[in-house]
Amino acid sequence: GAGVSQSPSNKVTEKGKDVELRCDPISGHTALYWYRQSLGQGLEFLIYFQGNSAPDKSGLPSDRFSAERTGGSVSTLTIQRTQQEDSAVYLCASSSARNEQFFGPGTRLTVL
Amino acid sequence: AQSVTQLGSHVSVSEGALVLLRCNYSSSVPPYLFWYVQYPNQGLQLLLKYTSAATLVKGINGFEAEFKKSETSFHLTKPSAHMSDAAEYFCAVSAPSGGGADGLTFGKGTHLIIQP
Numbered sequence: 001g002a003g004v005s006q007s008p009s010n011k012v013t014e015k016g017k018d019v020e021l022r023c024d025p026i027s028g029h030t031a032l033y034w035y036r037q038s039l040g041q042g043l044e045f046l047i048y049f050q051g052n053s054a055p056d057k058s059g060l061p062s063d064r065f066s067a068e069r070t071g072g073s074v075s076t077l078t079i080q081r082t083q084q085e086d087s088a089v090y091l092c093a094s095s096s097a098r099n100e101q102f103f104g105p106g107t108r109l110t111v112l
Numbered sequence: 113a114q115s116v117t118q119l120g121s122h123v124s125v126s127e128g129a130l131v132l133l134r135c136n137y138s139s140s141v142p143p144y145l146f147w148y149v150q151y152p153n154q155g156l157q158l159l160l161k162y163t164s165a166a167t168l169v170k171g172i173n174g175f176e177a178e179f180k181k182s183e184t185s186f187h188l189t190k191p192s193a194h195m196s197d198a199a200e201y202f203c204a205v206s207a208p209s210g211g212g213a214d215g216l217t218f219g220k221g222t223h224l225i226i227q228p
Contacts (some may be wrong), residue, residue, distance in 0.1 A: 004155075042214075042218060045214070048214075093156075103156040104155050
């Protein structure tokens with residue numbers, strides 16, 4: 001597709017379950033970003049990939065969060081043992097050398 | 113470290129009136145600045161960006177913003193509001209790389225309401 005796609009669009013899970021969120025960046029974009037949007041915290045930067053490498057993982061909220069990117073394309077954000085405070089919209093963005101970040105529609109995560 | 117302050121969580125204007133959304137930034141290096149718009153249940157769409165070229169930046173949908181270094185501001189304006197402009201607007205700052213390992217730092221957002 002032409003834009004950044006994310007799946008699922010909505011995810012409802014029970015507290016304590018693991019979830020996996022997927023991001024398909026724009027073809028050819030080498031940089032990929034994950035953000036979290038919540039009512040209390042606004043838009044927070046989580047992690048950045050250049051190619052398959054994430055140089056700094058300190059933006060991830062806790063050690064329950066992990067992310068990977070394979071083949072310089074698709075990325076997955078995994079949240080283990082979900083908590084209610086993890087409920088948010090998770091946004092993915094990608095960019096090329098022109099530096100403009102293009103955002104996907106997001107995954108709305110609800111932890112019951 | 114970088115930060116963004118958007119003055120006014122809600123701004124209400126009449127259709128046809130001037131839109132002014134305020135953004136002030138703090139950055140230890142010359143920044144890149146962005147305005148994004150978010151419609152309900154959608155992702156973020158870039159309106160315009162400043163990347164150290166012209167200080168007056170024109171974007172999509174008739175919006176423009178002026179970078180004022182002396183005031184550390186990057187306010188967003190549109191001469192005449194349209195009902196379709198009702199949305200959430202975010203100002204963002206990044207290091208000159210445009211994101212990199214620091215990503216974008218966003219303001220809290222301003223909800224623009226258009227009165228008929």
